[in-house]
Amino acid sequence: xxxxxxxxxxxxxxxxxxxxxxxxxxxxxxxxxxxxxxxxxxxxxxxxxxxxxxxxxxxxxxxxxxxxxxxxxxxxxxxxxxxxxxxxxxxxxxxxxxxxxxxxxxxxxxxxxxxxxxxxxxxxxxxxxxxxxxxxxxxxxxxxxxxxxxxxxxxxxxxxxxxxxxxxxxxxxxxxxxxxxxxxxxxxxxxxxxxxxxxxxxxxxxxxxxxxxxxxxxxxxxxxxxxxxxxxxxxxxxxxxxxxxxxxxxxxxxxxxxxxxxxxxxxxxxxxxxxxxxxxxxxxxxxxxxxxxxxxxxxxxxxxxxxxxxxxxxxxxxxxxxxxxxxxxxxxxxxxxxxxxxxxxxxxxxxxxxxxxx
Numbered sequence: 001x002x003x004x005x006x007x008x009x010x011x012x013x014x015x016x017x018x019x020x021x022x023x024x025x026x027x028x029x030x031x032x033x034x035x036x037x038x039x040x041x042x043x044x045x046x047x048x049x050x051x052x053x054x055x056x057x058x059x060x061x062x063x064x065x066x067x068x069x070x071x072x073x074x075x076x077x078x079x080x081x082x083x084x085x086x087x088x089x090x091x092x093x094x095x096x097x098x099x100x101x102x103x104x105x106x107x108x109x110x111x112x113x114x115x116x117x118x119x120x121x122x123x124x125x126x127x128x129x130x131x132x133x134x135x136x137x138x139x140x141x142x143x144x145x146x147x148x149x150x151x152x153x154x155x156x157x158x159x160x161x162x163x164x165x166x167x168x169x170x171x172x173x174x175x176x177x178x179x180x181x182x183x184x185x186x187x188x189x190x191x192x193x194x195x196x197x198x199x200x201x202x203x204x205x206x207x208x209x210x211x212x213x214x215x216x217x218x219x220x221x222x223x224x225x226x227x228x229x230x231x232x233x234x235x236x237x238x239x240x241x242x243x244x245x246x247x248x249x250x251x252x253x254x255x256x257x258x259x260x261x262x263x264x265x266x267x268x269x270x271x272x273x274x275x276x277x278x279x280x281x282x283x284x285x286x287x288x289x290x291x292x293x294x295x296x297x298x299x300x301x302x303x304x305x306x307x308x309x310x311x312x313x314x315x316x317x318x319x320x321x322x323x324x325x326x327x328x329x330x331x332x333x334x335x336x337x338x339x340x341x342x343x344x345x346x347x348x349x350x351x352x353x354x355x356x357x358x
Contacts, residue, residue: 002216002217003178003216003219003220004171004174004215004216004217004223005218006174006175006223008172008174008175008176008177009218009221011139011177011286011309012174012177012178012179012218012220012221013181013218013221013260014112015099015139015179015219015221016140016179016220016221016222016223016260017062017139017220017260017261018070018092018099018222019071019099019140019179019260019261020070020260020261020263020290020291020293021291022072022091022291022293022333022334023068023330023333024068024070024293024333025068025069025070025071025073025263025293025294025295025296025329025330025331026069026070026071026073026074026101026263026293026294026295026296027059027069027071027072027264027295027296027297027300027331028073028142028295028296028297028300029056029059029072029073029074029075029078029297029301030073030074030075030078030101030102030103030297031064031075031297032075032103033047033075033077034106035304035306036052036075036173038224039055039194039301039305040052040055040310042305043180043305043306043308043309043310044309044310045309045310046096046182047053047268048357049077049081051294051310052078053078053081053083054079054084054303054310055308056081056089057083057084057089058304058308058315058318058319059301059304059320060072060083060089060092060093060235060320061092061276061320062081062322062323062326063319063323064099064323065256065322065327066093066097066311066324067096067097068326068327068329068330069098069326070099071098071099071100071101071140071293072093072098072099072100072101072230072293073101073102073103073140073142073181074089074100074101074103074138075102075103076102076103079100079102079138080134080136086134090136090137090138090348091137092107094137094306094352098149099139100137100138100139101138101139101140101141101142101179101181102133102138102140102141102178102254103141103142103143103144103180104122104126104129104130104141104142104143104169104173105120105121105122105142105144105169106119106120106121106122106131106142107121107122108120108144108146109121111157111158111161111208112155112156114153114155114157114341115150115152115155116148116151117147117154117155117158118146119145119158119160119161119162119165120143120144120145120146120162120165121167122143123168123169123172126136126169126172127172127176128174128178130172130173130175130178131176131177132176133178134176134177138178139177139178139179140178140179140180140181140214140223141169141178141179141180141181142180142181142183142225142295143165143166143169143170143180143181143183144183144185145162145163145165145183145184145185145259146162146185146187147159147162147167147184147185147186147187147188147200147204148186148189148190148302149186149187149189149192149196149197149232149309150190152196154186154200154203154204154278158205159204159323160207160208160211161206162184162204162208162217162283163184163207163208163210163211164211166182166183166184166208166211166212167208167211167212167214167215167217168180168213168215170215170217170222171215171216171217174217174218174221174222175237176315177219178356179222179223179226180217180222180223181222181224181263181295182208182222182223182224182225182298183224183225183226183265183272184204184205184208184226185225185226185227185229185265185282186200186201186204186226186227186233186266187267188233188267188268189232189233189281190232190233190234191234191235192231192232192235192236193231193232193235193238194229194231194235194242194243195294196211196232197227197229197230197231197232197245197246198229198246198250200225201229201247201250202250202253202254203252204224205224205255206253206254209254209255209256209306212350219256219258219259220258220260222259223259223260223261223263224255224261224262224263224264224290225263225264225265225295226251226262226264226265227264227267227312228243228247228264228267228269228274228277229243229246229247229250230243230267230269230277232267232302240273240276240277240279240280241282241325243277243280243282244277244281244283244284245284247277247281248281248284248286248288248292251288251290252287252288254287255290257289257290259290260290260291261290261291261292261293262290262291262292262293263293263294263295264278264292264293264294264295264296264298265295265296266294266296266298266299268298269299270299271298271299271300271302271325274294274296274299274329275299275325275332276332276337276339278292278293278294278329278333278337279331279332279335279336279337281332281335281341282332282335283335291333293333294329294332294333296329299325300322300325300326300329301322303321303325304318304319304321304322304325305318305325307321312341324340327340328336328340335348
C-alpha cells in the first residue's frame with residue numbers, strides 16, 4: 001500500500017515518535033462527565049465542573065510527575081478548562097513537555113442481530129471537530145472500539161465493523177493533524193483462558209491493520225492502544241511472565257514495525273498488576289520493534305483519587321501517590337520496575353468493572 005501523505009505527515013510522525021519515548025507514557029484523563037461522576041461519587045464528591053477541574057488540576061500540577069508522561073488524553077470539557085488561577089490546561093501541559101490529546105468517539109451502540117456486540121459512534125462532524133481540537137492545541141486523539149469474547153464472539157461482523165471504524169477515524173484524524181490512537185479493546189469479561197484471549201487478540205489486530213492499510217493510514221503517525229493478553233475475569237490468574245509472553249507474541253505476529261509505540265490500556269487490572277505486567281513485557285529478551293508503554297486511566301489515578309477524597313488539605317499527599325504510580329510505570333517501560341510502588345494497599349485493589357464503559 002501507499003500511505004496517505006498529507007500536509008501534516010512530518011508532524012504526525014514526530015508527534016507519535018515523541019509520545020512513544022521510552023520511559024514515558026500517557027495519562028488517560030478523558031473520562032466522560034458521567035464516568036468521572038462515578039469516580040467522584042466513590043469519594044462522596046459532587047459531580048460539578050469545579051470538582052472535575054480540581055481533580056484534573058491536581059494531576060496536571062503534580063510536582064515531577066509530568067516528567068514521566070509524554071501525553072495526556074483529555075475529555076472535550078477539559079481541553080478548554082483552566083486552573084483555578086486561570087492558566088489553560090493545554091498551556092500547562094505543553095510547558096511541561098506533555099502533548100495534549102483528545103477523546104473523539106461518542107461511545108458505543110449495539111450492533112443489531114448480534115449477542116450484545118457493539119460498534120463505536122462519533123463520525124458526524126468528526127473532521128471539523130478534529131480541526132477545532134487541533135486549533136485548541138490537541139495533537140493526538142483516541143477512539144475506543146470494544147469487542148467481547150463469548151461462545152460465538154467476537155463475530156466476524158463485529159470485528160470488521162470495528163476495524164473499519166478505527167481505520168476511518170484514523171485517516172480523518174491524520175487529515176486534520178492529529179495522531180490517532182487506535183484502540184481495539186477486547187474486554188476481559190468471561191471464563192476463557194489466556195490462549196483464547198491470545199487467539200482473539202491476534203485475529204482482531206490482523207483485521208485492524210488490514211483496514212488501516214486499506215484506508216492508507218500513515219502507520220508511522222499512529223499509536224496502538226490494545227488490551228494485554230490475560231485470562232478472562234472468571235478464570236484463574238496467571239503470572240506476569242505468562243501474560244508478557246502471550247501479549248508480546250500476539251503483537252509481534254500482527255503489528256507492523258512502522259508503528260512507533262504500543263500504549264496499553266489497563267482493562268480493570270489493579271494499579272500494581274498493570275505495572276508489573278508491563279515491566280515483564282519489557283524484560284522479555286525478544287525483538288520488540290516498537291516501544292511498549294502505558295495509556296492508563298484508572299491504573300494511574302485510583303490511589304490518587306482515594307487519597308485526595310475531594311479535600312484541599314489532601315492534595316499534596318494525593319500528588320505524591322500520583323508521582324509513585326507515574327514513576328513506577330516509567331520504570332516498567334524500561335523493564336526496570338523493582339516494586340517500589342507496591343506498598344500502598346490501594347495499588348493492589350482490583351479496578352475491574354464488567355462491561356466497562358467510559
